[in-house]
Every structure is written in C-alpha cells, then in structure tokens.
Amino acid sequence: MFLKRIELQGFKSFADKTVIQFDQDITGIVGPNGCGKSNVNDAIRWVLGEQSVKSLRSGTNMSDIIFSGSEYRKPVNMARVTLVFDNSTRVFDSDFDEIEITRQILRANNEASYFINKTPCRLKDINDLVMDTGLGKDSLSIITQGNISSFADAKPEDRRSLFEEAAGVAKYKKRKKISLSKLEQTKENLDRLQDILDELERQIGPLEKQAKKAEKYISLRDKLSKIEISVLVEDIDQYNEKINQINKELFDIQAMHTSENVELLKQETRLESIRKEMYALDKQINELQGKYTKAMEENYQLERRKIEQDEKRKYMLKVADKKARQKEIQAMLEEARFEYQDRHQRLMQTQQDLNNRRNIVNDLKTKISKARYESDQANNILTQLQNRRQVLENMMKQPFAHQQGVRSVMQAKNSLSGVYGVVSELLIAHADKALAVNAALGGSIYQIITKNEADARNAISFLKRNRSGRATFLPLSVCHPRKMNEQVITIASTSPGFLGFASECVDCKEIFDPVKERLLGNVIVVDTLQNANETAKRLRYAYKIVTLDGDIVHTGGSMTGGVTKNQSTPVTMRQELDTINSKIEGQKIKADSCLNETDILTQKLQKENDAIVTLQIELAKLENIYATKKAKYDSILAEYQELGVDIEENAELAQDDLVVQMSKMHAVLDSLSLEIQSLRQSRFDKGNDAEQLENQIRLVRREMNSKQSQIHNYEMEIVKVKTQLENALNRLSTDYEMTYEYALTKKEDVEIESAKEEVIQLRQAISRLGNVNLDAPNEYKEVKERFDFMTSQKEDLEKASQQILAAIDEMDQTMISQFTDMFNKINAELDGVFKAMFGGGRASLSMVDPDDVLNTGIDIDVQPPGKMVKNIQTFSGGEKALIAISVLFAILKARTMPLCIFDEVEAALDQANVERFARYLSHYRGQSQFIAVTHRPGTMEQCDTLYGVTMQKDGVSKVLKVQLKDAVHIAKEEE
Numbered sequence: 001m002f003l004k005r006i007e008l009q010g011f012k013s014f015a016d017k018t019v020i021q022f023d024q025d026i027t028g029i030v031g032p033n034g035c036g037k038s039n040v041n042d043a044i045r046w047v048l049g050e051q052s053v054k055s056l057r058s059g060t061n062m063s064d065i066i067f068s069g070s071e072y073r074k075p076v077n078m079a080r081v082t083l084v085f086d087n088s089t090r091v092f093d094s095d096f097d098e099i100e101i102t103r104q105i106l107r108a109n110n111e112a113s114y115f116i117n118k119t120p121c122r123l124k125d126i127n128d129l130v131m132d133t134g135l136g137k138d139s140l141s142i143i144t145q146g147n148i149s150s151f152a153d154a155k156p157e158d159r160r161s162l163f164e165e166a167a168g169v170a171k172y173k174k175r176k177k178i179s180l181s182k183l184e185q186t187k188e189n190l191d192r193l194q195d196i197l198d199e200l201e202r203q204i205g206p207l208e209k210q211a212k213k214a215e216k217y218i219s220l221r222d223k224l225s226k227i228e229i230s231v232l233v234e235d236i237d238q239y240n241e242k243i244n245q246i247n248k249e250l251f252d253i254q255a256m257h258t259s260e261n262v263e264l265l266k267q268e269t270r271l272e273s274i275r276k277e278m279y280a281l282d283k284q285i286n287e288l289q290g291k292y293t294k295a296m297e298e299n300y301q302l303e304r305r306k307i308e309q310d311e312k313r314k315y316m317l318k319v320a321d322k323k324a325r326q327k328e329i330q331a332m333l334e335e336a337r338f339e340y341q342d343r344h345q346r347l348m349q350t351q352q353d354l355n356n357r358r359n360i361v362n363d364l365k366t367k368i369s370k371a372r373y374e375s376d377q378a379n380n381i382l383t384q385l386q387n388r389r390q391v392l393e394n395m396m397k398q399p400f401a402h403q404q405g406v407r408s409v410m411q412a413k414n415s416l417s418g419v420y421g422v423v424s425e426l427l428i429a430h431a432d433k434a435l436a437v438n439a440a441l442g443g444s445i446y447q448i449i450t451k452n453e454a455d456a457r458n459a460i461s462f463l464k465r466n467r468s469g470r471a472t473f474l475p476l477s478v479c480h481p482r483k484m485n486e487q488v489i490t491i492a493s494t495s496p497g498f499l500g501f502a503s504e505c506v507d508c509k510e511i512f513d514p515v516k517e518r519l520l521g522n523v524i525v526v527d528t529l530q531n532a533n534e535t536a537k538r539l540r541y542a543y544k545i546v547t548l549d550g551d552i553v554h555t556g557g558s559m560t561g562g563v564t565k566n567q568s569t570p571v572t573m574r575q576e577l578d579t580i581n582s583k584i585e586g587q588k589i590k591a592d593s594c595l596n597e598t599d600i601l602t603q604k605l606q607k608e609n610d611a612i613v614t615l616q617i618e619l620a621k622l623e624n625i626y627a628t629k630k631a632k633y634d635s636i637l638a639e640y641q642e643l644g645v646d647i648e649e650n651a652e653l654a655q656d657d658l659v660v661q662m663s664k665m666h667a668v669l670d671s672l673s674l675e676i677q678s679l680r681q682s683r684f685d686k687g688n689d690a691e692q693l694e695n696q697i698r699l700v701r702r703e704m705n706s707k708q709s710q711i712h713n714y715e716m717e718i719v720k721v722k723t724q725l726e727n728a729l730n731r732l733s734t735d736y737e738m739t740y741e742y743a744l745t746k747k748e749d750v751e752i753e754s755a756k757e758e759v760i761q762l763r764q765a766i767s768r769l770g771n772v773n774l775d776a777p778n779e780y781k782e783v784k785e786r787f788d789f790m791t792s793q794k795e796d797l798e799k800a801s802q803q804i805l806a807a808i809d810e811m812d813q814t815m816i817s818q819f820t821d822m823f824n825k826i827n828a829e830l831d832g833v834f835k836a837m838f839g840g841g842r843a844s845l846s847m848v849d850p851d852d853v854l855n856t857g858i859d860i861d862v863q864p865p866g867k868m869v870k871n872i873q874t875f876s877g878g879e880k881a882l883i884a885i886s887v888l889f890a891i892l893k894a895r896t897m898p899l900c901i902f903d904e905v906e907a908a909l910d911q912a913n914v915e916r917f918a919r920y921l922s923h924y925r926g927q928s929q930f931i932a933v934t935h936r937p938g939t940m941e942q943c944d945t946l947y948g949v950t951m952q953k954d955g956v957s958k959v960l961k962v963q964l965k966d967a968v969h970i971a972k973e974e975e
C-alpha cells in the first residue's frame with residue numbers, strides 16, 4: 001500500500017498514541033457522529049502541509065489542534081502525526097523506499113516542527129516532496145463532502161485548480177509564481193538601481209571634472225615640488241656662498257677700515273707732535289732771532305768804531321811821520337792777517353762739521369734700512385697671526401662643520417626636547433691644560449648630552465627621519481661618575497710630574513658634573529711623556545694618562561702622540577685663540593716700536609740733511625769771505641813792502657782789538673744765523689710734513705668714510721641675503737618638511753634660470769586652478785566604480801529578467817500543453833464515467849476561454865438520461881454530487897492517483913447511487929489506494945478493511961478493526 005500507516009498522538013480527539021495500518025486497497029473508516037473520523041482526514045492533511053486553521057476546523061490557533069482535554073482527561077502539550085508511505089514505486093522524488101513524514105506542534109510556544117524520515121526539515125521541503133504527486137492540498141487525494149457539493153456550484157474558474165492538480169502543472173505554476181515574484185523583485189531592483197544610477201550619474205560628471213582638476217593640481221604640485229626643491233637648494237647654496245663672499249669682503253674691508261683707523265690715529269698723533277715741534281721751533285727761532293738782533297747791534301757798534309778807526313788811520317797815513325805810519329800799517333796788516341786766518345780756521349771747522357754730518361747721515365741710513373727690515377718682519381708675523389685668528393674664529397662659528405649629525409641636532413636644538421649641548425661646549429678646559437683635556441676626552445668631545453634616554457631616542461629618530469647623519473648621545477639620567485680609589489690617587493699624586501686629574505682641568509655647570517666625572521674622572525694629567533710612562537708603570541697601566549702636549553699613554557700602555565696638520569678641536573680652539581690674541585697684542589707693540597724707531601731715525605736723517613745743506617751754504621760763504629780777506633791782506637802786504645817798512649811778523653793781536661772782537665762777533669752771528677737757518681729749515685720741513693700729513697689724513701678720512709658706507713652696504717646686504725636664506729629654509733621645512741641636508745639628496749641637475757621661470761609658470765597654473773578638492777579623485781573613483789558596478793548589475797538584472805521571462809514562457813507552453821492534454825483525457829473519460837454513474841445521458845467539459853488555456857475556467861456540460869436540463873445549478877444535491885463524483889472518477893481514469901481519501905463524499909447519494917459509486921470505486925482497485933470515511937453500508941461493502949472509531953466519555957477517540965456487519969451495525973445505529 002502507498003500509505004502504509006498513520007500514527008497520531010495528541011492530535012485533536014486522538015489524545016493517546018493511535019496507529020492505523022493500511023494493508024489493502026480500500027479502507028473504510030466508520031463510526032458515530034463526532035467520534036473523530038474526520039480528524040483522521042484532518043491529520044493527514046495537516047501532515048501534508050495544511051496551514052489553514054479554518055480548513056482544519058480548529059479554533060483560531062494552530063495549537064488548538066492539540067488535544068484540549070475533557071471532563072476526564074487532562075489536555076496534552078503536544079500533537080504529533082506521522083504518515084508512513086511506501087515509496088518503492090518512487091511516487092516521491094526520493095531514493096528511499098519508505099518515506100516517513102512527521103509534523104509536530106508544542107502548546108507552549110505554538111511552534112511547529114517538521115521531519116522527513118525523522119530528520120528535521122522545513123515545511124517547504126514537505127511541500128516540494130508532495131508536489132505533483134497527487135497528494136497536494138488542492139489535489140483529489142482528499143475529497144470531502146463539502147468539496148463534492150461545492151464542485152457543481154463553483155464558478156468555472158474555481159473548478160480549474162482540480163484540473164491543474166490532475167495535469168500536474170502545480171509545480172510549474174508554483175515555479176512561475178516564484179519566477180513572477182522574482183521578475184517583480186528584479187523589476188523593483190532595476191527601478192531602485194536606476195534611481196541609484198541616475199543619482200550617481202548626476203554626481204559623476206562634476207566629480208570627474210573635480211578629479212581631473214585635482215589630478216592636474218597634484219601633477220603640477222609634484223612637478224613644482226621637484227623643481228622647487230632643486231631651485232631652493234640651489235638658492236640656499238647661492239645665498240650661503242653669497243653670505244660667505246660678503247663676509248669675506250666685509251672682513252677684508254673691516255680689517256682695512258680698522259688698520260686705516262689705526263693709521264689715522266697714528267697720523268693724527270704724529271701731526272699733533274709735529275705741530276708741537278713746530279711751535280717749539282718757532283719759539284726757538286724767535287729766541288735766536290732775538291739773540292741775533294742783539295749780536296747785530298753789537299756788531300754794528302763794532303763796525304762803527306772800526307770805521308772811525310779806519311778814518312783815523314787814513315788821516316794818520318797822510319799826515320803822520322814814517323814811524324807812526326809804519327805803526328799804522330803794521331796794525332792794519334796784523335788785522336788783515338788775523339781776519340783771513342780766522343776765516344780760514346772757521347772754513348776748516350765748517351768743512352769738518354760737514355764731513356762729520358755726512359758720516360752721521362750714512363750711519364742713519366744704515367740704521368733706517370735695518371729698522372725698516374725689522375718692521376716688515378714684525379708686520380709679516382702680525383699678519384700671519386691675524387690670519388690664523390680669523391681661521392680659528394670661523395672654525396668656532398661652525399665648530400661641528402665635519403660632524404653632520406652633531407651639526408643637524410644642534411641646529412634643531414630648540415625644537416628637540418632635552419638636548420643640552422655638545423661636551424666640547426659644556427666642559428670648558430683650563431687654557432693651560434686644553435691639549436691635555438682634548439686628549440683625555442678623545443672622541444667624546446662630540447657627544448651630545450641629553451636629559452634622558454627618551455630625548456636621545458627622539459633626537460636619533462629626528463636624524464633618521466631627515467637623513468642628517470649620525471651622532472652619539474650621552475643621557476644625563478644614565479651618566480654615572482668614574483672614581484679612583486684612594487690608593488690609586490695616592491700613587492698618582494706622588495708620581496713625578498703629576499699635575500692633577502683631567503676632571504679638575506675643566507669648568508662646567510654643576511648639572512654636568514656627572515658628565516665631567518664620567519669622561520675625565522679617571523684620567524691623570526702629567527707634565528711630560530716620560531713622566532706619563534713612569535706614572536703608567538706605577539699604576540700598572542690601568543689608567544689613561546695625558547700630558548700637557550696632548551700625548552697619551554693609554555690603559556694597557558699603548559701610546560699616542562705627535563702633531564697632526566690641523567690639531568684644532570672645539571676644546572683646543574678656545575685656548576689657541578687666547579694664545580693667538582695675546583701674541584697679536586705683543587706683536588703689535590713690537591711692530592709699532594719698529595715703526596717708531598724708523599720714524600725717529602728718518603727724522604734725524606732729515607735733520608742732518610738739512611744741517612748739511614746749511615753747512616754747505618755757510619761753507620761757500622766762508623770760502624768767499626776767506627778769499628776776500630786773503631786778498632785784502634795780500635794788498636796791504638804789498639803796500640807795506642812798497643813803503644820799505646820792517647814788519648814784525650806774527651805779532652799777536654790783543655783780545656780787545658776791534659778786529660778780534662768783530663771776528664768773535666761774526667762767529668757768533670754766523671753761528672746764530674746757521675742755527676736759525678737750520679731751525680727754519682726744520683720748521684719748513686715740519687710745515688711740509690704737517691701739510692702732507694693733513695692731506696694724508698684727509699685722504700684716509702675720505703677713504704674711511706667710503707669704507708664705512710661700504711661696510712654698511714655689506715651689512716645690509718648680509719641681512720637681506722640671510723632673510724632670503726631663512727625664507728628658503730623655511731619653505732623647505734614648512735612646504736616640503738625637509739631639512740636642507742635631506743633636500744640636497746633630492747636635488748636634480750636643472751638649469752636654474754629656466755627652472756625658476758618654470759616655477760613661476762607652475763605657480764600661476766596652480767593658482768589658475770582655483771579651489772581644488774583633493775579628495776575628488778578618490779571620490780570619483782569610488783562613485784565611478786559604484787556606477788560601473790551598478791551598471792553591470794543592471795545589465796545582469798536585465799539579462800536575468802530576460803531569462804526569467806523566457807523560463808516563464810517555456811513554463812507557460814509546458815503548462816498549456818500538459819493542461820490541454822489532461823483536460824482532453826479527462827473530457828474523453830467523463831462521458832463514459834457519467835453514463836456509468838447516471839445509467840445513460842452524456843457529459844462533457846469545455847474551456848470557457850480556449851484561447852487562454854492558462855487561466856480559463858472549466859464548464860461542465862451534462863445531460864442525465866431523459867432530462868433536458870442543461871444548467872448544472874438546477875440539478876438536485878444528489879445529482880450535483882454524482883456529477884462531481886463522475887468528474888472525480890474521470891480524472892482518476894485519466895491520471896492514476898496513489899491515494900484517495902473520501903470523507904463522506906457519497907453522503908448525499910441515495911442507496912442505488914451509493915452502490916453504483918461503491919462498485920465503480922472497486923474498478924480502481926489495484927491502481928489507487930482509497931480511504932473512505934463513510935456512514936453508508938453500500939460503500940462499506942466494497943471496503944477491504946474497516947476501522948471503527950469510537951469515543952468514550954473521556955472524549956478520546958479510539959480505533960479498532962471491525963467486521964462489515966459491525967460496521968453496518970454502527971451505521972444503522974447512527975441512522
């Protein structure tokens with residue numbers, strides 16, 4: 001049998017577990033009214049998926065189908081019904097030979113559960129399983145009295161479902177329904193998609209424009225940054241070069257200005273002293289002039305007396321006797337001789353003076369050239385010292401020029417937290433121990449002191465970020481001093497040449513004491529290398545020892561020493577600069593004294609030269625006078641010889657003789673004149689010198705003024721270039737977040753003028769772009785991707801929609817063909833069945849609208865034997881039932897049903913018709929399984945097995961097999 005068994009428990013009146021076995025083709029279920037017969041039918045429909053509480057005749061909730069209790073029985077909490085089918089003929093599309101379908105509901109939560117072969121499943125799985133097997137809820141498998149009576153009265157279109165079920169198109173209908181709902185959904189999705197696409201299309205145009213603009217901006221900006229970085233680096237280089245150049249020129253001009261100033265001061269001092277000398281000379285000349293005038297007065301008196309004497313003599317010579325005349329001539333001759341000899345002596349004396357002065361001049365010239373040489377030497381040394389000082393000052397301005405990392409950190413010191421500075425700047429060596437401290441510190445001089453390790457880490461990551469070199473950091477927080485023990489201190493301090501510990505040779509702020517002690521606390525300073533060796537030996541080579549010259553005996557005994565080309569470090573530079581400064585001061589004094597010496601000698605030389613000139617003039621004058629006086633003497637002598645007078649040769653003149661006095665007076669006058677002349681010459685020279693100096697001073701002043709304005713211009717220029725440099729560096733750091741060093745690595749070779757022009761053009765191009773939305777490319781990409789995705793979705797949906805339509809069309813064709821086939825078969829069978837049921841007459845079916853097979857209603861055209869009535873509404877209830885049963889049997893003929901449940905379908909038939917119905921039923925034996933809920937003995941007679949359903953006082957249905965006669969008995973009792 002197809003339905004082998006039904007198991008009920010808690011379902012409606014079947015409170016207890018009840019099993020009904022179906023072993024034969026036709027099974028009858030009999031019993032009195034209200035005993036629960038139809039509940040069996042309800043149970044089967046419930047399991048097969050019935051969801052309508054109303055059609056199950058059961059309250060308002062599905063849980064109402066659970067046994068609700070009676071006066072004698074408590075309600076139960078669960079209803080469960082299982083149908084067991086034989087599937088050996090594969091009515092169900094399953095590989096199992098037996099299919100067991102179970103439905104269960106709990107009162108507690110009104111929750112239903114479904115099982116196929118004891119495996120939980122969904123209601124849909126059960127619907128799919130039974131679909132088109134003839135067991136569906138609209139199928140012919142379960143026919144009730146109500147179905148039968150309403151069939152004839154139903155509208156043609158309401159009858160259609162019966163034929164559809166028979167034609168097996170339900171699955172297509174369901175699929176079509178699903179397809180249509182999918183189509184609808186697809187259409188809705190398409191509409192929604194279209195709305196989104198419209199919106200996206202509205203956005204996409206402006207976004208695309210914005211994105212293109214942003215891309216153009218980014219490309220221009222990238223290009224600009226590439227070129228501008230190179231231009232900025234080039235500019236920075238040029239500014240630095242320019243600053244260096246200007247500084248150099250400024251330094252030169254300042255040096256010149258300073259030396260001119262020094263020169264000016266000197267010249268002014270010199271002018272002042274010349275003026276003083278001129279004043280002194282004027283005074284001296286005046287005094288001498290006074291003396292000279294006085295001497296002239298005296299001389300005048302002497303000359304007057306001499307004239308008187310000569311007049312007297314002339315008279316005597318005329319009137320006096322020979323002896324008297326002889327005496328007069330004798331006196332005249334002696335005077336003339338005195339005069340010429342006196343002049344001769346003075347001539348000789350002057351000549352001697354001249355020679356002496358010439359010797360002095362030669363001597364002075366030698367001294368001057370020597371003094372000049374020494375002055376040149378002193379100035380050369382001074383220049384060398386000044387050059388070295390400039391080098392040192394420049395080095396001190398950039399103490400870490402060769403330590404890129406240290407330089408970068410120190411430049412960025414203000415923006416880095418906890419960076420104190422470099423060891424060489426924070427520990428200041430005592431000047432006399434600088435070389436020793438330098439040697440003691442070694443490489444540590446460039447270590448950077450930070451507050452703690454985090455600050456050091458931060459500075460290191462700054463160096464990495466900017467690729468600005470390396471540096472060593474010494475965090476104060478981890479800096480612990482190194483101390484020597486007492487024994488070592490005693491040994492060291494008693495060693496020869498011990499000068500102290502290196503930590504004692506530096507000054508620093510108290511906060512840096514740990515650094516001082518850490519780096520220098522265990523280094524010993526001694527005077528010489530030999531003593532260093534001795535000390536090292538005594539300390540068993542366990543300590544570093546340095547000497548004043550910077551030589552080192554390392555721990556272990558290795559030694560470092562000698563001189564490097566450029567030994568200067570930030571530690572020694574300061575000391576060297578101090579030394580150089582004091583040397584320069586000493587050298588300046590020396591150079592000045594050399595110059596002074598030269599000046600003094602030169603003045604002396606000039607003085608001597610002047611004196612020589614005066615002496616030469618005097619000499620020439622004396623030569624004339626001497627010649628005149630000699631001639632006078634010779635003439636008097638000749639005159640005397642003519643007279644034949646004896647002359648006493650070499651007679652001495654008395655001191656008070658007029659001629660002697662006059663000679664003395666002339667000597668005084670000559671000497672005064674000579675002196676005055678010489679002083680005047682000096683005064684004249686001094687005047688020239690002063691004038692010359694004044695001219696020079698004026699020139700120097702003019703020169704200095706011009707230099708001062710040049711210096712001012714250079715200073716202004718430096719301020720300007722430094723501002724430009726700062727601007728360029730700021731641009732690098734703010735616009736491109738780069739240090740100069742990092743930018744240098746990015747610099748490309750560009751032709752700078754055209755690059756600058758390009759920068760201007762790019763900037764103009766960027767500003768022409770106006771407002772730029774930099775998110776636009778991403779936004780556009782997102783929207784475009786969404787748009788493309790939605791468009792492809794739309795195409796997919798349109799394709800899917802086409803496919804659904806094609807599938808629907810195919811399903812429609814299949815349904816039309818299957819429906820038409822089945823309709824025709826049923827129609828062909830109906831007439832025969834009708835004739836058998838009514839004992840003649842005729843019946844046929846027709847489609848209300850044959851052109852619309854998918855929706856058409858079904859009309860029944862019947863004519864029972866001997867009747868002319870054609871309108872089906874006018875037939876009696878029994879006739880209508882019989883017409884319906886005829887159609888039912890025609891369908892069963894056209895399509896075999898595995899199971900048919902008739903619930904009192906023949907109730908309205910008379911006895912004869914019941915028998916006809918029952919007999920006809922038995923025609924299907926072997927083809928279909930029938931379960932008939934019935935009161936009619938005619939039907940019972942055709943049943944192979946009969947079950948009687950009873951209900952006792954407790955309201956619980958019970959089922960038991962009964963014999964025909966018992967069943968008939970029950971039926972009769974009923975009647």
Ligand SMILES: Nc1ncnc2c1ncn2[C@@H]1O[C@H](COP(=O)(O)OP(=O)(O)OP(=O)(O)O)[C@@H](O)[C@H]1O
Nearest residue numbers: 012013032033034035036037038039065066067068
């Ligand atoms: N949830 C339920 N709990 C208990 N009993 C119920 C429940 N639902 C229905 N019943 C009982 O089932 C009986 C109705 O059964 P059913 O309609 O199958 O009778 P029947 O034998 O077909 O009667 P008839 O011959 O008059 O058609 C009633 O007595 C009703 O009280």
